Structures are given as structure tokens and as C-alpha cells.
Amino acid sequence: xxxxxxxxxxxxxxxxxxxxxxxxxxxxxxxxxxxxxxxxxxxxxxxxxxxxxxxxxxxxxxxxxxxxxxxxxxxxxxxxxxxxxxxxxxxxxxxxxxxxxxxxxxxxxxxxxxxxxxxxxxxxxxxxxxxxxxxxxxxxxxxxxxxxxxxxxxxxxxxxxxxxxxxxxxxxxxxxxxxxxxxxxxxxxxxxxxxxxxxxxxxxxxxxxxxxxxxxxxxxxxxxxxxxxxxxxxxxxxxxxxxxxxxxxxxxxxxxxxxxxxxxxxxxxxxxxxxxxxxxxxxxxxxxxxxxxxxxxxxxxxxxxxxxxxxxxxxxxxxxxxxxxxxxxxxxxxxxxxxxxxxxxxxxxxxxxxxxxxxxxxxxxxxxxxxxxxxxxxxx
Amino acid sequence: xxxxxxxxxxxxxxxxxxxxxxxxxxxxxxxxxxxxxxxxxxxxxxxxxxxxxxxxxxxxxxxxxxxxxxxxxxxxxxxxxxxxxxxxxxxxxxxxxxxxxxxxxxxxxxxxxxxxxxxxxxxxxxxxxxxxxxxxxxxxxxxxxxxxxxxxxxxxxxxxxxxxxxxxxxxxxxxxxxxxxxxxxxxxxxxxxxxxxxxxxxxxxxxxxxxxxxxxxxxxxxxxxxxxxxxxxxxxxxxxxxxxxxxxxxxxxxxxxxxxxxxxxxxxxxxxxxxxxxxxxxxxxxxxxxxxxxxxxxxxxxxxxxxxxxxxxxxxxxxxxxxxxxxxxxxxxxxxxxxxxxxxx
Numbered sequence: 240x241x242x243x244x245x246x247x248x249x250x251x252x253x254x255x256x257x258x259x260x261x262x263x264x265x266x267x268x269x270x271x272x273x274x275x276x277x278x279x280x281x282x283x284x285x286x287x288x289x290x291x292x293x294x295x296x297x298x299x300x301x302x303x304x305x306x307x308x309x310x311x312x313x314x315x316x317x318x319x320x321x322x323x324x325x326x327x328x329x330x331x332x333x334x335x336x337x338x339x340x341x342x343x344x345x346x347x348x349x350x351x352x353x354x355x356x357x358x359x360x361x362x363x364x365x366x367x368x369x370x371x372x373x374x375x376x377x378x379x380x381x382x383x384x385x386x387x388x389x390x391x392x393x394x395x396x397x398x399x400x401x402x403x404x405x406x407x408x409x410x411x412x413x414x415x416x417x418x419x420x421x422x423x424x425x426x427x428x429x430x431x432x433x434x435x436x437x438x439x440x441x442x443x444x445x446x447x448x449x450x451x452x453x454x455x456x457x458x459x460x461x462x463x464x465x466x467x468x469x470x471x472x473x474x475x476x477x478x479x480x481x482x483x484x485x486x487x488x489x490x491x492x493x494x495x496x497x498x499x500x501x502x503x504x505x506x507x508x509x510x511x512x513x514x515x516x517x518x519x520x521x522x523x524x525x526x527x528x529x530x531x532x533x534x535x536x537x538x539x540x541x542x543x544x545x546x547x548x549x550x551x552x553x554x555x556x557x558x559x560x561x562x563x564x565x566x567x568x569x570x571x572x573x574x575x576x577x578x579x580x581x582x583x584x585x586x587x588x589x590x591x592x593x594x595x596x597x598x599x600x601x602x603x604x605x606x607x608x609x610x611x612x613x614x615x616x617x618x619x
Numbered sequence: 620x621x622x623x624x625x626x627x628x629x630x631x632x633x634x635x636x637x638x639x640x641x642x643x644x645x646x647x648x649x650x651x652x653x654x655x656x657x658x659x660x661x662x663x664x665x666x667x668x669x670x671x672x673x674x675x676x677x678x679x680x681x682x683x684x685x686x687x688x689x690x691x692x693x694x695x696x697x698x699x700x701x702x703x704x705x706x707x708x709x710x711x712x713x714x715x716x717x718x719x720x721x722x723x724x725x726x727x728x729x730x731x732x733x734x735x736x737x738x739x740x741x742x743x744x745x746x747x748x749x750x751x752x753x754x755x756x757x758x759x760x761x762x763x764x765x766x767x768x769x770x771x772x773x774x775x776x777x778x779x780x781x782x783x784x785x786x787x788x789x790x791x792x793x794x795x796x797x798x799x800x801x802x803x804x805x806x807x808x809x810x811x812x813x814x815x816x817x818x819x820x821x822x823x824x825x826x827x828x829x830x831x832x833x834x835x836x837x838x839x840x841x842x843x844x845x846x847x848x849x850x851x852x853x854x855x856x857x858x859x860x861x862x863x864x865x866x867x868x869x870x871x872x873x874x875x876x877x878x879x880x881x882x883x884x885x886x887x888x889x890x891x892x893x894x895x896x897x898x899x900x901x902x903x904x905x906x907x908x909x910x911x912x913x914x915x916x917x918x919x920x921x922x923x924x925x926x927x928x929x930x931x932x933x934x935x936x937x938x939x940x941x942x943x944x945x946x947x948x949x950x951x952x953x954x955x956x957x958x959x960x961x962x963x964x
Contacts, residue, residue, distance in 0.1 A: 300841055304765070333843020340841070345834035350856050359852070360842045455842060 245317065247463050247495040248274040248297065253311030255292055257566075258304070264566040266292040266306070268519045268574075269590075272497075274463065279489060279496040281510030281527065283503055285563055288516040290499045291341075294467040297497070298336040299328050315463065333363050337461030337494075341468040343448035347440035353451055354436040357423055358416045360458045365419075423454040426491075428484055446477035450484065457492060465497045470505065482508060503546060507531055515539050518564050518574040520590070525605030533616065535607035538575045540615050573609070580618060581611045655936045662932025668925030672739065680736035697729035701892045709908050719910040721901060727914045734892040734915075737804075738922070741877050742870040745811050749873075750866050753819025756781070758858075760820065761827025762850060778824070781817035789814050793876060797885045804893070807886035811877055822865060823858065830857045860937040867930030871923030878919055894919045 250272045257264040267289045274280050284290045295301045297313055299320060313320040315335060323331065332338070340346040347356055424432030427450040440448055449469060456464060469485070470478040482505060489496065489509075498509050506513050506527065513530050515523040515538065523536040534540040541559050561578040564570055570577055576586035591608040609615070656663045683693035698717075699705075708724035710716055718727035760777040763770025784792065793814040800806030830836065831854055839853050840846075878895025880886040887893035889900060897915035905912050 298841055300837060329840070329843050329845045331843075332841050335843075336841075338838070338841035340834060340838055342834055346838040348835040348839070348853055348857070350860075359839070359844065363843045452838070455838075459843060 245276075246273045246314075247276050247316060248272070248497065249312075249314040250293075250297070251312045251314070253293070253296065253313060254309040255289075255296055255301070255311075256307045256309050258307055262567045265519050265569050266566060267296070268569065269311075270516070270519070270521045272514055272521070272524070274495045274497060276462075276495055277493045278512065279498055279510045281498045281500065281506035281513040282516055283500060283506045283513060284516030285501060287518075287563065287566060289519040289566075290501070290516055291467055292519075293516070294338070294465050294497065294499050297463075297465060298332050298338060299323070300332075300338075330367075333360060333459040333461065334367050335461060335463070337456035337459050337464045339449075339452055339456050339464065339466045339469045342472045343445060343452045344440070344472070346452055347448060349440055352437050352439055353424075353443070354413070354416075354420055356440070356451065357420045357455055357458060358413075360455045361416050361419045361423070364459050365416075419458065423458045424451070426457060426488070427451070427454045428487075429454075444477070445473050446480055449473060449477075449481050453481075453485070453488070457488070462494055463497065464494045465499070467499050468501065469498075471501070478505075485509065503531075503542070515542075518569050519566060520569075520574050520608065522575065522609070523605075523607045525607075529605045533605075535605060535612040535615055536575075536609045537579045537581050537611070537615050537618060539607075540618050541580075581609075581614055583611070585610060652936050655932065659932055659935065661928050662935070665925050665928025665930075665932060668921065669929045672735070672922055672925055675732070676736045676739045679732055680740075695729075697726075697732045699726035699729040701725065701729045701733035702890060712910050718914040719908070721911045722904060722908060727911055730892050730897065731894070731914050731918045734894050734897065734918070737887075737891070738874055738877070738894055738919075741808060741811075742874040742922070742926075745808065745815055745873045745877070746866055746869045748812055749815035749819050749869075750862065753781075753816035754823045754858075754862060756816075757820040757823025758827055758850075758855070761824040762831060762854065764828070777820060781820040784814065784817040785821070789818075790876060790879060793880060794883060794885070797880050802885050802888060804887045804891055807877060807880045810880065811873060814876075815873065819862075819865075823862065826858050826861055827854060830854050860934070863937060864930050864934045867933055868927055870930075871926045874919065874923060 250270060253267055253270045254265070255267040257266055270289070270293060272280060272282070272293075282290055282293060292301065292306070296306075296308065297315070297320065301308075308321060311321070315331065320331065351359075420436070421432045424435070429435065429447070429450055435443065435447070440451075443451070453469075466485070470481050473481060486509065496509075498506065500506050500509075510527050512525065513523075513527045514521050515530070515536065517538050523530060523534065523539045525535075530539060531543065534543055538559075541557075544557050545559060547556055559578060564574060564577070570587070572588045573579070573582075573586045573591050576582040579586065589610075591610055592606075607615075656666055679696050682696045686692070686694040695701075703725065705720070705724035705726075707716070707720050708722055710720045712719040712727075716726050716728065718731060720726055721730070756777045759770075760774040764774040765771050787795075793810045795810075796813055797807045797810035800809065836849060836853050839849055844852070877886065878893070878898065881893050881895030882899045884899060887896045889896060894915045898912055898919075901908070901911035901915065
């Protein structure tokens with residue numbers, strides 16, 4: 240990497256609590272992550288480790304009251320998202336930060352056809368691009384999203400000569416957005432987008448819905464895409480299809496992606512760097528292959544060991560002893576120490592070395608929030 | 620190149636073309652509507668009855684008023700004057716008196732028909748008022764309900780005021796208000812009006828709360844849609860269907876409530892043709908002149924039934940899920956259209 244590119248996203252020491260009747264839940268404690276342009280960072284963690292909280296906190300989608308951002312800063316393209324006034328938040332989303340959700344079934348409005356769903360996102364971007372609506376972050380332009388459709392010379396001349404259909408007619412509006420909508424549907428490998436334009440979400444399969452969600456997210460041309468477990472709700476074959484699609488899209492659409500999953504395999508496939516979340520703490524951060532082949536945090540090491548291997552059939556699958564701590568009382572010090580085979584006295588009081596969010600070139604460094612990282616390799 | 624017409628000509632052509640496409644766009648939902656009617660016989664019955672009843676009410680109400688304006692005196696649509704006394708009292712239904720005559724010789728068919736516009740207007744009007752006021756307040760109470768904000772205070776106030784009204788059984792409250800205002804059509808309408816809106820507050824608020832936490836609302840927010848647009852495009856759009864269904868079914872309920880107030884003797888005065896009042900005044904003749912009570916009661920029954928059947932079917936028509944399901948059931952034998960192929964992925 241030449242020089243130090245300005246990170247797209249810079250999360251610094253983010254701590255988030257949920258305050259509910261039963262008490263305070265520390266969903267995230269002092270999490271720092273950085274994303275350089277064009278990189279894919281995976282966040283992996285168990286259920287309740289704070290993955291989704293992180294995903295929702297970045298575009299400020301958390302509901303606050305229950306959630307409370309205790310400390311930290313989230314810089315998106317140099318702007319601290321946490322200091323933005325409420326009315327500016329919609330401007331941040333869509334064209335700045337795009338999002339793909341876990342459940343494509345519920346994330347599409349059942350009352351609208353596919354066309355209208357995609358058209359809404361396209362309209363928002365167009366309004367912002369043309370300056371009709373205010374914009375906070377100009378969308379990242381360098382990518383040519385159009386795929387398959389080429390404007391013929393004859394058509395171009397015709398468009399120049401024929402005056403536009405009045406804009407207030409619904410059909411005219413449809414016409415104006417049609418090209419973009421079809422382009423984005425083709426982008427997500429829907430082969431005959433014309434045939435599904437007038438279908439309702441419930442008439443589509445799960446994979447199809449998730450493709451449309453991806454098309455909606457991409458049609459804002461965001462410079463940061465957050466994928467919050469985009470494949471968890473899909474069955475395994477559709478999962479593979481969607482992952483292949485996303486992998487292909489990553490090459491075509493060079494946005495930065497924060498990819499969140501509980502599936503170590505999926506992260507290995509998709510991400511450049513990976514962060515491991517445990518009970519709201521980021522315990523390890525580094526390049527995927529480094530972290531996977533040579534984990535430096537005992538939790539990661541033990542987690543890797545628990546992945547079933549079809550070539551080894553020796554006895555029962557090793558599991559981690561103990562259980563994940565409740566977020567209402569995360570153990571003091573290192574959150575993993577009660578379950579850790581390497582735990583020493585210091586682990587009960589000191590959360591371990593701070594994961595300094597590494598910038599630019601040094602993002603490739605491999606960090607673990609553990610004082611005994613060097614001994615991790617000796618674990619069985 | 621081939622077209623050498625002026626730009627004005629072109630613009631006109633594209634406009635005509637666009638409006639044609641617009642008409643075509645309207646045709647499709649209309650077809651869906653008709654398909655549901657054809658597939659569901661009870662809905663069809665309800666729909667036809669609602670259309671007939673509404674049309675008749677319009678004619679009965681408008682023709683006398685128009686003729687009054689044009690030729691100076693009203694021309695009645697009803698075969699006889701609904702309040703005209705005659706010596707043919709107590710006659711059973713026959714060719715000249717379709718529903719017989721009452722104890723004073725008034726034609727029952729004319730009386731039932733003359734009461735139709737008033738009763739229907741009361742049903743539609745009171746329910747519409749409740750829908751607008753209650754629905755609006757419910758929307759506010761449901762959407763801006765975050766505690767410890769201005770919206771939260773407003774929301775709680777609306778709900779507590781509605782609760783005061785909901786604490787009484789609706790009929791008892793309406794009767795109490797009507798009784799305290801004295802006999803008359805106006806006071807009775809006012810009584811039902813005051814009683815009815817809180818139910819819509821409750822219904823709307825519940826629906827709004829359910830919708831606004833749906834993942835698709837969060838997804839829309841994540842796509843950069845502004846709060847106002849979310850309210851209209853995503854929340855209200857999904858509210859229309861349950862509210863409209865409830866509204867249609869409720870028309871009958873309001874009608875029955877109003878008739879009950881009249882039946883108790885504190886609603887419409889005796890000289891105003893109104894079904895509830897008629898049932899009350901003819902109740903004494905149930906044994907001797909049964910057609911008098913039965914025709915007034917039957918009119919209420921038929922109207923309420925029509926709106927209930929139609930309202931029930933309206934759910935199928937408005938919900939894209941069930942509409943498509945029905946359409947696909949009717950089409951599956953002939954051909955599986957491209958929809959089914961596309962849905963495969």
C-alpha cells in the first residue's frame with residue numbers, strides 16, 4: 240500500500256450499553272475497527288457478542304433509549320457520526336453507508352412490488368446526486384454499475400430529440416427509473432429482471448429476496464457497505480449462491496465492506512481482515528489467513544478447534560468449557576478469563592493489551608487482546 | 620429521421636402514450652378486484668348489495684332535492700309519500716303495497732326506502748369521522764411515542780383521554796349522552812360520534828406500533844429514507860388495509876347502535892323515517908301487523924350484512940398476498956405464468 244489512505248470508517252473505543260428494566264447490558268466494550276477503502280473486514284462472534292449492535296451503531300440505526308452509546312467515536316469519511324444532528328442521519332444512510340440485513344423476508348415492505356422497492360433507493364440517490372435533496376457524502380462514483388445494457392446510438396439520438404414524458408405521471412416516473420432498476424437487478428445476477436418487476440416480495444424465493452436487498456443497498460452507491468449476517472437466514476445452497484454473488488460483486492463494485500457473520504467459514508471466504516468479538520470485546524484483529532492459521536488469542540484458538548473437520552473422526556468434537564458470560568455482568572478484566580486455560584492472576588483485573596486501531600499499512604498487523612499471545616500456539 | 624413532425628406534435632404523442640400506459644396500469648388492479656369477486660361468492664353478494672343499497676340511497680336522496688331546485692317542488696322516488704296517511708291501514712304486503720301498510724295507512728316500502736339515505740349517511744358519516752379523528756390521533760400516539768419527549772407526552776395524553784371513553788360500554792355511553800341531550804336526530808348522531816372515535820385510536824396505534832418496528836422500516840431507514848417518507852410510504856401504506864376493512868365492517872355496527880338509540884326512544888323523532896324509530900313504534904304490532912316491524916328490521920339486517928360481507932372480502936382484495944394467492948389458484952389449471960417461473964431461484 241502506498242502511503243496511508245484515509246480510512247472510510249474509523250471506529251474508536253466504541254462502548255454501547257442497553258439499559259432495560261432488568262439492568263444494564265454491555266453490548267460493546269471499547270471496540271476499535273478501521274476500514275481502508277476497498278477492503279473487506281469481517282466481524283465474527285457468537286450470538287450475543289455484539290456483532291449486530293456494532294452493525295446498527297455505525298449508521299445510527301440503534302434505538303436509543305434502550306441503547307446508549309457510552310463512549311467512543313465513529314468517523315465515517317472523517318465525520319463523527321455520533322455528533323451528527325438527528326435530521327442529518329438519513330443523509331448519511333443509503334448513499335453513504337448501505338446496509339444488507341439478515342432477514343430478507345421481513346426487510347422488504349410486503350405492500351410494494353420489486354420495482355418500487357428498488358426504485359425508492361434509486362430515487363433517493365438521484366435526488367441527492369442532482370442536488371435536489373441535500374447530501375452529506377457524495378456517493379462514490381468510480382464504478383460503472385451498468386451491466387449488460389448498452390445505449391444504442393439510435394436510441395441516444397432519439398432520447399436527445401424526443402422531449403421527456405411529463406414527470407408527474409406515475410408511468411413516466413416508472414419509465415425514468417426503469418433503466419437504473421433493471422441495471423441493478425442485472426447486477427445481482429437476476430437474469431430476466433423484467434419478469435419480476437411486478438412481483439411482491441412474498442412471491443419470491445429467499446435467495447431472490449436477498450439479491451433484491453443487495454440491489455437496493457448497492458443502488459445507493461454507498462462507499463461503505465455493512466452486511467449484517469446476510470446469509471444466516473438462508474438455507475445452505477442459497478447461502479452459497481448469495482456468497483458467490485457477493486464475492487463477484489466485491490470485485491466489480493469496489494466499496495469497503497464490513498461483513499458480519501457468526502460463520503468462520505463465511506468470513507474466511509469473504510474478508511481480508513477479521514475481528515473476533517467475544518462478549519462485546521474485540522479480542523483479536525488481523526488479516527484473515529494470519530488469524531486463522533496462527534490465532535493469537537486463546538478464544539480464537541479454541542473456537543477454531545471446535546470447527547468440525549470432516550477428515551478427522553477422532554472422538555467427540557472439542558467444545559469450549561463453560562458458557563458465554565451474560566452481557567449484564569461481563570467478568571472484569573479479560574472477559575474470557577474464566578474459561579481460559581492460560582488464565583493468570585492478571586487476567587482477572589486487566590483486560591489485556593488495548594487493540595490499538597491500526598491505520599493504513601499497519602492494518603495488516605495481527606493483534607490480540609491477550610498478554611499470553613505467545614503461549615496460545617502451545618494450546619492443543 | 621422518419622418523423623419530420625414538429626416538436627409540439629411529438630410532445631403530444633408522448634403524452635398520449637404516457638396516459639395510455641397509465642390507464643393500462645389501472646386496469647391490472649381492477650382485474651384483481653374482479654377476480655376476487657368472482658372467486659368468492661359471499662364477497663360478490665356483499666359487493667352487489669352494497670352497490671345497490673348505496674345507489675338507491677343516492678337516488679332517493681338526490682332526486683327530490685334536484686327536482687325541488689329545477690321544477691320548484693320535490694318529486695318523490697318512493698311510490699307513496701312516506702308520511703302520507705291513508706285509509707288503507709294495516710294492509711298485508713300486496714302488489715300495490717310491496718311491504719304492506721302500517722297502522723296509520725302509511726306505505727311501509729316507501730317508509731323503509733325514505734329512511735335509507737339517512738341511515739346510510741349516519742353509518743358512513745359517523746364511521747368516517749371516527750376513522751379520521753381516531754385514526755389521526757392513533758397515528759400520532761403510535762408513531763411519536765418515545766417516552767420523556769414532547770411526542771411521548773402527547774401520545775400518553777391521547778391514550779388516557781381515549782381510555783376514559785373506552786371505560787364505558789359504547790352503547791351505554793352513547794345512550795347516556797343522547798339522553799342528556801334530549802330527543803332528536805342531531806343529538807343522537809352527536810352521541811355516537813363522541814363514543815366511536817376512541818376505538819380507532821386504539822386500533823391505529825396498535826397497528827402503527829406493530830408496523831414501525833418491522834424490519835422493513837429499519838431497512839428503509841438504512842436506505843436513507845427520511846422519517847416523513849417512512850411514515851407515509853411504509854407505515855400508512857400498511858395501515859390502509861386493516862383500517863379500511865375495519866371501517867367497512869363498522870358501518871353496520873354504527874348503524875345498529877344508532878338504531879338502538881332510536882329504538883329506546885331518544886333518537887330520531889317519530890316523524891322522521893328512521894329504521895330504529897320504526898322498529899320501536901311498530902313493536903306493539905308484532906302480532907297483528909308483523910310486516911311493519913319485519914320490513915324495518917329486515918332493512919337494518921340486510922344493510923349490516925351487506926357491509927360485513929363486503930368488508931370481509933375487502934381484506935382479500937387489499938392484501939397483495941391473498942389476492943395473488945387467489946389469482947394463482949384460478950390460473951393454475953390453465954397456465955403457470957412467468958411469475959411462478961421467476962419466483963424460482
